[in-house]
Amino acid sequence: MKKHLKNMDYPLLVIILLLSLFGLVMVYSASFVHAGLDPNVNDPAFYFKRQRLWLILGLFVFFFMSMFSYRRLGQLTPLLFLITFLLLLAVIIPGLGVTRNGATRWLDLGFFLLQPSELAKISMVLYFAYALTKKEDRLDSFNKGLLPPLLLLLGVFTLIVLQPDFGTAASIMIACGIILLFAGAKFIHLLGLGSVAIVGALLLILGADYRRERLTSFMDPFADPSGDGYQLIHSLIAIASGKINGVGLANSVQKSGFLPEAHTDFIMSIIAEELGLIGVLFVIISFMVLMFKGVLIAKRAPDQFGRLLALGITFQIISQAIINMGAISGLLPITGITLPLISYGGSSLLITFAFLGILMNIAIKGNIVRGYNREEEVDNSKEKQFKAAR
Template sequence: MKEKIQQMDYLLLITVLLLSAFGLVMVYSASYPIGYEVYHNSTHFFVRQFLWVLIGFLFLIVTVLIPLHRINRMVPLLVISSIFFLVLVLIPSIGIERNYAQRWISIGRFVFQPTEAIKVSMVIYFAYIYARKQSYIHKFGKGVLPPLLLLATVFMLILLQPDLGTASLILFSCGIIVFCSRVRFIHLVALGTIAILGVSYFAYTSPYRLQRLTSFQQPFETAATDGYQLINSYIAIAAGGITGNGLGNSVQKLGYLPEAHTDFIMAIIVEELGIVGLIIVLAAYLMIFYRGIHIAFQQRHMFPKLLALGLTFQIIIQAILNLGAVSGMLPVTGITLPFISYGGSSLLFMLISVGILINISTLKYETVNTR
């Protein structure tokens, strides 16, 4: 245990700790107007996020200390629970609907978003199953196809919420694992083509999704409806300049920019801290990416290597999707900014992902069994 603690990737841990602390500051700054207006308590969202940070880091520590082979044994439970919760959230009397989407489950005062857990569980499942299939990975029917059938089921269930953004994120993360698992090139091309065609089909055959995907290209044509949020994000970013207007001095969070403390918190960061704030956040994500890739390529066994790659790319792809939406370069998908946006479920499972990455970084002293 002592040797394991000594070998932990502290650079990754410190980066995530500082980014989460920065997120707490920005959640308070972005949310105190709406917290006071709605709950008569300016610290309402900050206190909740602070509790989630504490819970998340507790789970991170536990995840670091659990032997990785025990995570292997949880794979069947993860798969079964993933399907169970995805079905459960669609039941009207159980699932909670917000903004025309049914993505949450309420247990008393506890509100939980199952897809956040499923993002992690699917990466674990894919890393585990493709690590075991290495001896016949070149056989499409036996080595490649079976896990993809489960992925297609999960994708469709998430699409029913509807949540194309998260469904696509899971698809991309699992695709990275397939790509890195020595699958034949012709199989990769075929699977990539099918995935692109499938996502495009579901995006363009639904008027709701099509509107979300195209409104970001010409937001000023729908300034009073779909383009409203993005236009106010533009205003916040433009007002920030190089050094920003000062911490706490955002104007857009005063009722102009919807979801200022969740999906669009980066716009408030740039308005208050300028391009300097943006560079700091980007540098933190680059450090997480670098340490994650470093951890992956240090591994001799396929399971921890694929797992580290899947989790690392999932964090970074989510950050890219969020930053792209806030800047108008990508469609608005409702995906949070990792470790910074307000949202308990998202933060908790992001920290669990980091805990697994740090766990993998200590595997010099541990034998990995994927059986």
């Protein structure tokens, strides 16, 4: 334990705590009006209390995963993938999945609504990093090296899109693509896969009415201001109202019945309204620091599996943040994806903390190896000095 604490990446820990505590404050600010008026809740602090509980549990998950060897976790990858795949299948079986706002993404466990697509994030990143490390000598061959993990990724992607949850499916695809890029796959294979992914995404978007409507509403929300463009219009009003300093914490107008999902998908809009450009820059810079730390940890990882896993984790979180912020600002279509560590949501928060705990474990292992290497360099230097003196 002493060695564990000594070798923790404390700047990473600080940025995680800052974002999650900031998120807790903003969940309360964005939800207290809605929670106070909801007759089923009738408690302004309802969502805050639940988020606080998930945050405490998340911190326990984070510290547990930071102590659990990522190499041993890699050995559990096939089992974790199988569990995730079965849960994703269960969601789309009539009568088992829980439907909210037209999407069936949850399983009711009684005390907790489990979102298997969140678990899919961690299992797919683990699987891709583990499988491509094992197949390192076969990556030149598409059939033997790349095709098996790609088929499993396609299966998971399809099940998540059927929920429908295109945003989460896209973020998983991006993270796995980053792992594939740095694993050493041939450029021609990457080019072909990228082309297929882009064409496939376009066909998916154009193949469903609701996705086409989201695309057109994101391009011109004022064409249907009371329908598909409603959320984006009120998000843009919130952002414009904030200006530089914001209207003040807890003083948002848009959260008072105008902007749906203010404490989940659109919490960044409330941050922009209440805290202005200063609040937005704080969030963006924090995620940029998190990305920098993740890439640095990957660079210092003691093995290939650790490098690929650290990169996959980092870009899974960052891609989700980019998709969310792009959607609320009108730069990307609205997908219903939350902002990591900040938006309200138990499954999302716990999985993000599990991700970051694994990233911390890779950082600790890297720091320990670097420490041993420094000690060996010092010993060798002293030995050379002693021989020279003789």
